[in-house]
Amino acid sequence: MDKEMFKLDSRLALITGAARGLGAAITIALAQQGADVAISDKPGQSLDDTAGKAKEYGHKVFTFNMDVRVMNQIYQGIAAVNKEFSKIDILVNNAGINRPMYGLKVTEENWDSHYNTNVKGGFFVAQAVAKLMIPRRWGRIIFISSQSGLIGIPGQPVYCSTKGAIIQLARTLGLEWAKYGITVNAVAPTFVKTNLTHKRLENREFLNFVLGRIPIGKLATPEDVAAAVVYLASDEAKMVNCAVLSVDGGWTAW
Numbered sequence: 001m002d003k004e005m006f007k008l009d010s011r012l013a014l015i016t017g018a019a020r021g022l023g024a025a026i027t028i029a030l031a032q033q034g035a036d037v038a039i040s041d042k043p044g045q046s047l048d049d050t051a052g053k054a055k056e057y058g059h060k061v062f063t064f065n066m067d068v069r070v071m072n073q074i075y076q077g078i079a080a081v082n083k084e085f086s087k088i089d090i091l092v093n094n095a096g097i098n099r100p101m102y103g104l105k106v107t108e109e110n111w112d113s114h115y116n117t118n119v120k121g122g123f124f125v126a127q128a129v130a131k132l133m134i135p136r137r138w139g140r141i142i143f144i145s146s147q148s149g150l151i152g153i154p155g156q157p158v159y160c161s162t163k164g165a166i167i168q169l170a171r172t173l174g175l176e177w178a179k180y181g182i183t184v185n186a187v188a189p190t191f192v193k194t195n196l197t198h199k200r201l202e203n204r205e206f207l208n209f210v211l212g213r214i215p216i217g218k219l220a221t222p223e224d225v226a227a228a229v230v231y232l233a234s235d236e237a238k239m240v241n242c243a244v245l246s247v248d249g250g251w252t253a254w
């Protein structure tokens, strides 16, 4: 093997929901492997912290606001990235929400906010980016799903269903777009301590439930998830398409 593996030199990666949490860690890992990064988050969310850390690796960092629920913002955001770099090689559809609510309590607002962000937003960002990838005959689209897309977790039926939908999008879009040199895959992490989960994980009973389910006996870290994304974004993963890469310490094998 004469080439260092998993290098992303000269690639441009777009990451959504990159202000914090997994999106920030994914951005930094992709920059560390050599990619230029275009990072976005909802209006009002500062990207300065993530951008500052990514810049340490010496590559280009472009920041912009894009609420993935708003079609105009998607089109304007993708156009701005394309104007700056004339391409998008890698898309990480990471922006997502989880507002746990038991089935009997779920409201229409709770349902719509999950679906508009996690499913509709991710789909239309992927569609807009794929249109730029197709003429170049190369692309990597990576959806951040969850183990919750593979199994049920009481208290979050709507979130689980959106994460399952994301897996089906990855499988089907991967079938449609493989002929253009684009692979589409999903990453399915177990619990990671971030803004999304920290309140529930502070509850000792819930934490014990979670740790008891993970054979490795630890939560995942943002860097564990970022490493899976780096792999799927790399040249070396060229035969991996329509796949779900679990980063769950074995939870979903039960």
Ligand SMILES: NC(=O)c1ccc[n+]([C@@H]2O[C@H](COP(=O)([O-])OP(=O)(O)OC[C@H]3O[C@@H](n4cnc5c(N)ncnc54)[C@H](O)[C@@H]3O)[C@@H](O)[C@H]2O)c1
Residues within 6 Å of the ligand: 016, 017, 018, 019, 020, 021, 022, 023, 040, 041, 042, 045, 066, 067, 068, 069, 094, 095, 096, 097, 098, 117, 121, 144, 145, 146, 147, 188, 189, 190, 191, 192, 193, 194, 195, 196, 197
């Ligand atoms: N933390 C976990 O345990 C865990 C496990 C599995 C999967 N995930 C998934 O990973 C992704 C990132 O989660 P996280 O844990 O880093 O959460 P987080 O809340 O820390 O970060 C999510 C980011 O997405 C952004 N975002 C939310 N709605 C948006 C919108 N409409 N438009 C643009 N950006 C938006 C937020 O502003 C935030 O910066 C999510 O898709 C989540 O479902 C998280």
